[in-house]
Amino acid sequence: RHRGKTVEEQIKLNQPALAWLRKRLEEEITQEEAKIRQEDLEKFKQILDSFRPEGSKLYS
Numbered sequence: 001r002h003r004g005k006t007v008e009e010q011i012k013l014n015q016p017a018l019a020w021l022r023k024r025l026e027e028e029i030t031q032e033e034a035k036i037r038q039e040d041l042e043k044f045k046q047i048l049d050s051f052r053p054e055g056s057k058l059y060s
Contacts, residue, residue, distance in 0.1 A: 005013065029037070045059035052058065 003010070049057045049060050
């Protein structure tokens with residue numbers, strides 16, 4: 001069970017998020033937009049790791 005749900009229930013609950021993800025993956029973006037997204041991802045990783053103790057970093 002997944003968070004108190006059956007696998008089938010969880011799959012059904014995940015459908016809107018999966019549809020959004022599929023749409024994003026099919027989206028064509030400019031090189032500039034790709035660069036901005038990559039920079040944002042790197043900032044996100046740094047911020048996330050900044051809250052984790054030494055030895056427990058996820059990205060660094």
